[in-house]
Amino acid sequence: MSDLEFSVPEFNLLLSLVHLRGSGTTGKFKIAFGYDKVEPAAQKSLTDKGLISIDRGTKPFTYELTDPGWLAVRELLPKPAPAKISQKTARILWAVIQDFSAHMDRAKIELADIYPEPEPVAETLADRIIATYRELTGDTADWVPLLALRERLDDAVREEVDKVLAELHTLREIQLIPESNQKTLTDADRAAALWLGGESRHLIGIEVR
Structure with missing residues (x-):
């Protein structure tokens, strides 16, 4: 029927x-x-x-x-x-x-x-990464050091964060690039980098032109 x-x-x-x-x-x-x-x-x-x-x-x-x-x-x-x-x-x-x-x-x-209250939607790690980036940049689209992002996500497992970052980059929801002036990098910046595509990526951006 x-x-x-x-x-x-x-x-x-x-x-x-x-x-x-x-x-x-x-x-x-x-x-x-x-x-x-x-x-x-x-x-x-x-x-x-x-x-x-x-x-x-x-x-x-x-x-x-x-x-x-x-x-x-x-x-x-x-x-x-x-x-x-x-x-x-x-x-x-x-x-x-x-x-x-x-x-x-x-x-x-x-x-x-x-009409019960809707169940809260569980926030994924991808959601957290994007939300954290927005918190760091405010209303502007700018490059953010991965070090700053990781410090905000210090309760997440490093390997899981790296996996999601790589997936978001592949889906073009985020951009990951190397720091052009390598001399400005600290040891902490280098440790926070993500190895991707044969190079270390130090900065994250969303819709940065």
Whole structure:
């Protein structure tokens, strides 16, 4: 049933029957939602799909959700509403929302239980490296010594930092270059360098021109 698509009239009829506990007539539709006509195309489509049955021996006809119909509506709930929904649809949806509200009262469920706070997204080492670079440079794009970066990441394993730096460089999310004036390098700068591509890289930059 997951591949079923419904027109607005089909959508309306299915949800109307859900609110009416699975069975209803146009008289009941009129009382609950203000409409008393079911489009023939919607009747035919839903009966052909086996989602509703129609008892034409009653006046007015009785419409009933089949078991596959209930399953189809359940699969329909998380999907986007069909385009061009009408005021009729809005009224039907509000009735269904009131059903959910009544269930929440019975089950002692609050909205906060349905909409919990999102789980915090774990910060990756790559995220930390980029965030640390931003902290060191502020709003400017500039070269930063790897020594300064490593000092801020002193709780991370050196080998893991080196691996992520190399990956970010390969993905062109960061730039790693040698210091052009090698005479300015201290022993600490040399120790903090990353050996990459056959040379030591001492500086990190992001979008530096």
